[in-house]
Amino acid sequence: MTENELVRYGRQILHPDFGEVGQKRLKDSHVIVAGLGGLGCAASIYLVCAGVGKLTIVDCDSVELSNLNRQVLYCDEDIGKHKTSAAAQKLARLNPSVELVPRYEKVSPENVQLIIRGADAVVDGMDNFEGRVALNCGCVSERIPFIHGGVSGLNGEATTIIPGETPCFNCIFPTIPRERGVSPVFGVTPAIIAAVQVMEAIKLLSGLGDLLAGRMLYVNGTTMSFRVSAISIDPACRICGPDKNPSQASMRPCS
Numbered sequence: 001m002t003e004n005e006l007v008r009y010g011r012q013i014l015h016p017d018f019g020e021v022g023q024k025r026l027k028d029s030h031v032i033v034a035g036l037g038g039l040g041c042a043a044s045i046y047l048v049c050a051g052v053g054k055l056t057i058v059d060c061d062s063v064e065l066s067n068l069n070r071q072v073l074y075c076d077e078d079i080g081k082h083k084t085s086a087a088a089q090k091l092a093r094l095n096p097s098v099e100l101v102p103r104y105e106k107v108s109p110e111n112v113q114l115i116i117r118g119a120d121a122v123v124d125g126m127d128n129f130e131g132r133v134a135l136n137c138g139c140v141s142e143r144i145p146f147i148h149g150g151v152s153g154l155n156g157e158a159t160t161i162i163p164g165e166t167p168c169f170n171c172i173f174p175t176i177p178r179e180r181g182v183s184p185v186f187g188v189t190p191a192i193i194a195a196v197q198v199m200e201a202i203k204l205l206s207g208l209g210d211l212l213a214g215r216m217l218y219v220n221g222t223t224m225s226f227r228v229s230a231i232s233i234d235p236a237c238r239i240c241g242p243d244k245n246p247s248q249a250s251m252r253p254c255s
């Protein structure tokens with residue numbers, strides 16, 4: 001660790017269960033944020049500020065005026081720009097020591113394994129089920145932890161999927177619900193859920209604390225209640241079920 005890093009991250013290094021060892025583990029980690037909407041913007045900010053070594057940000061959209069109530073990496077002059085380039089510019093200023101890899105592309109079953117291969121964790125910043133299904137398949141086949149988050153209105157949820165140990169996204173949501181068009185969302189809801197996702201990532205990568213593994217956190221902002229429920233592996237899951245041979249996992253296509 002450099003003198004600069006010891007000062008920059010000093011307040012988190014102070015945590016007795018984290019320390020310089022935890023910080024070094026973060027520095028040696030590669031995290032992918034897939035989707036740069038409300039969740040992905042807030043998650044990227046906190047991952048970069050925490051000092052993750054390498055961050056890949058993936059999105060295929062451009063910034064629109066209607067994004068600005070919740071997608072906190074963008075401002076008016078970014079409207080029309082690719083989210084990946086606008087986000088990378090801001091994130092580089094927040095912490096120049098983080099290696100940023102912007103990927104302007106749509107996550108699909110065909111390319112997901114190539115995008116995430118070699119990463120230590122994938123953070124779900126998606127706003128649609130198809131993207132999450134593709135990410136889940138890629139993470140299960142590549143054995144990469146997938147930190148799911150989802151929001152709607154004042155409500156949100158989060159869980160950490162560890163392939164081979166916990167239910168995967170398909171175990172939890174075996175069928176894709178019909179998309180109901182544009183759903184309402186306040187900026188603070190993805191902020192809360194993204195903060196939970198990054199706390200999970202920091203713990204996962206550094207070995208600190210207990211994860212939301214096999215548990216789903218439900219946040220109800222209307223009543224301001226937080227609830228955690230156990231979630232179960234589906235033994236017949238077509239993505240992570242027992243007939244899937246982990247040793248051949250990376251050879252199994254998601255498309």
Ligand SMILES: [Zn+2]
Nearest residue numbers: 168171237240
């Ligand atoms: Zn499963």
